[in-house]
Amino acid sequence: MADESQSKDEDNTSNFQKVQQTQxxxxxxxxxxxxxxxxxxxxxxxxxxxxxxxxxxxxxxFVSGVDYLSTLYQSTRMTRGDGSCYYRSFLYSLSEHLMKNEAELTRITKYVKESNSAVINVGGYDEMAIDIFYEAIVEFFEELPKMTPEKLHEELTQENATSDYCTWYLRVLTATFLKSDPSRFLPYLEDGYMDIATYCQTQIEPMGKECTMVSVLALAEAFQVRVQIEYLDGRPFEDKLTRHEFGPEESLTKLSLLYRPGHYDVLYATA
Amino acid sequence: MQASKRLRKELQNLERNKKDPYIYLIPDSENILKWSALLRGPSETPYESGIFQLSIDCSNDYPLAPPSIQFMTRVFHPNVHFRTGDVCLDILKKEWSPAWGIQAACRAILALLSDPDADSPLNCDAGNMIRGNDMMAYNCTARMYTVENAMFLTWPGE
Known part of the structure; x- marks a missing residue:
């Protein structure tokens, strides 16, 4: 009996140490x-x-997949693997497209500017919680027409600045979109999630949480942009990699992104 | 700087809204990034009628990064380090998001006092008592430390 409790103690201690080591x-x-x-x-x-x-x-x-990609795309821009890669890739690619298309820039700046009331009323976010992020993204889109590609790169590469602030607001817009139509999105959630609000709180709002398929879909529809993703996932393929597309087909803004297991980057089509 | 701007907003909200009877928050008069909190031990727990002081430190990347929160009052609880006062709580680590704030984080700590999680213990003795289903030992020990450590502060205005 004594031995048993002792070995249980050791188990607990070693589990605790394992948890600490993993951490x-x-x-x-x-x-x-x-x-x-x-x-x-x-x-x-x-x-x-x-x-x-x-x-x-x-x-x-993977190697033959890269050969296939090089027939369609000339370059890639890699994002940090910190759990926010999808949002950063989306933001970078979107910004570059908007710099070249004034009508779309106007449309999207308007959407972002007017988004705060839905974020508060539908998303249920406190104004205090969102306002510095809302201000940062609105300012960013307003500055876009004046930005050079170099300035854009500098803005979006700076630590604890625009990229992070906009990324969190993109997470909030994604969550708000899911909350606007819970019955549609509920069946898409991974096992164990019974409601959209909890899913958003634990899987979308925290900065390190990776973007899942349902969020990819929601963000594309929220912005009304077309997102096409090439899947370089190492699975056998014949002549083409798998490509999934999200958002309205007729959108004038079409973003190309690359998926590798657990990660997203930006793709640039051959001119 | 965004961290100070956000914290000043949080302070304004606290001053404007009805006082929370269980959480008292005050920023350092010189540095808005540093706060002190008093928590009232939740009723029907071994922490009842104790007043616990926390120290809260925000970094320059707050609210993107969580505040660092420690108990200054010694407390016996599976998710609080007995010596350092560090708190093991998912929303102060991986699950943190800027949607939380200092008051919401304190509320989560109060909830943790009422509902300890014995599976991720910082205090293994407390964790083992609960996992071993020896609630009497846990309640008595936690109560003893509450009486010895958390009965000396007075709630502001009382």
């Missing part, structure tokens, strides 16, 4: 990512994607 390892990985990956990279040739897989015999479909 420490996770923190070390996060730190390394912060130090080595910019929020968003400079443009890189598509072939750069191959470097990761060179010499790996198991990565045959």
């Amino acid at each position: 420490a390892q996770l923190e070390a990985i996060e730190k390394e990512i912060r130090e080595n990956q910019p929020l968003t990279s400079e443009l890189k040739p598509i072939a750069t994607l191959k470097a990761v897989y060179n010499g790996d015999d198991n990565a045959k479909f």
